Amino acid sequence: MVWLDGRKLDMSKNSSGLATLRKLGKPMVPEQVNDLAVLLETFRIFEVDVAKARMPSAVAVSGTLAADAGNLASFLAYLKQSHEPIFDQILDDMRYILPGFAGLHLTPIGGAAAGMVVEMEERGLGGRTPLAAASFGTIRALALLAMLHDPDPPRLTCVEEVDHGLHPYALDRLVERLRDASQRTQMLVATHSPALVNRLRSDELIVCERDPATGASIIPAIDAATVRAMAAESDLLLGELWFSGCLGGVPS
Amino acid sequence: MxxxxxxxxxxxxxxxxxxxxxxxxxxxxxxxxxxxxxxxxxxxxxxxxxxxxxxxxxxxxxxxxxxxxxxxxxxxxxxxxxxxxxxxxxxxxxxxxxxxxxxxxxxxxxxIEAWWFLWPRAVTAVKSHWRDPGQQGREVGLIVDAKEALRHALRKPGGDRRHDYKESDSPKIAAKVGELELVDQPQAxxxxxxxxxxxxxxxxxxxxx
CATH class of the missing domain: 3.40.50 (Rossmann fold)
Known part of the structure; x- marks a missing residue:
């Protein structure tokens, strides 16, 4: 429950509070509060729902990728239609990540309810593989790349376990795309993979841990300058340093 | 520092x-x-x-x-x-x-399991299902395959093998050595x-x- 100027505003315990911010309205608070609510609402917590992403999209073309990538097919159709060089770059990345990948086919679904279906073409395999039959890692990689190449991303994008389901060889390309995407949006991604951390620079790594006594989060557990000095002194990669326990963020 | x-x-x-x-x-x-x-x-x-x-x-x-x-x-x-x-x-x-x-x-x-024979009290303090592993007064560094020997020594006759010694019990035994202040009183x-x-x-x- 929130009180403002003696007025009670009901708010669910599970609410993010954004809707309440909007309820305040112009008479009570400056416009900046509304602007802040709008900004917060645009932040993308990207968590691929593979089961949904592998299904045909319910609409043919969509310019906004859903936070669960549930409309992956229609977003890819949008990129192909309106940003073909970006779509081609996604195909190029998929060929790097997925040996045998040849291309994507986007087919509109006819009938009363328009939609879009994605099929994969693979070298050495006859015919096309519907996305519904593709592997977990393939779908997740495609969804991640679509998000990372989004030409109009929100101001902040967060991804949990960004490397989940990806082949370690794909991590070089993933890190490169994260760096590219971070020119357009603030990327905040979580990982527990030393293989991924090995590919990062010290200023790209924030080690997080919990205070064992209080349970409070300690972020960062170690400052970037110290991490840089430790890496230089030891000649170890950041993932090796983190996994060794030197940087914190490991069970004590 | x-x-x-x-x-x-x-x-x-x-x-x-x-x-x-x-x-x-x-x-x-x-x-x-x-x-x-x-x-x-x-x-x-x-x-x-x-x-x-x-x-x-x-x-x-x-x-x-x-x-x-x-x-x-x-x-x-x-x-x-x-x-x-x-x-x-x-x-x-x-x-x-x-x-x-x-x-x-x-x-x-x-x-390392050979060392746990040094402090039988610490071992039995970890699990009541275990019996005294014995070896008092012996040279435990001469026990071949000490892990298996300890597992066998701790198992009570007819005892449930689910209670057998596991490697993850090792730190618990070592902690008991400290808690019970036994480190300077080895029995072997x-x-x-x-x-x-x-x-x-x-x-x-x-x-x-």
Missing amino acids: TALVLVFGEDDNDREAVCHLARALCPGVCLAKRRSPLVLTKGRAEAEARKQASRIAAVVRAERIRSEIPLVLAHEDCDAVEPAHEALADRIEGNLSREGIPCVAVTPAFE RSASFARFATKLRVALRDGEK
């Missing part, structure tokens, strides 16, 4: 157990486990063993940016009976010494433990001078 003794070893159960024993031997010592590199010398050619020592040295150099590291404890089971621990310990300490890292090797013979003999205890105490005492 904090003074920190770093503990390296074969797996986390071993590292944790070594930390408990070191605290029991030298109360107040500040220890931290370090995971990588995982293996020191076992089954490795000399060149590879030196490479592993160099990897430990790299971690220690990194740690020295923010902590004083007076000593490293490097654990590796002998997988052989005494006096095999001596050559292995000399080899580990020699390789790390060449890297400029002061080290005490922790080289239980046959393996182990030259490999005696070497570790003496060298650790000497190294830390010398470090204080």
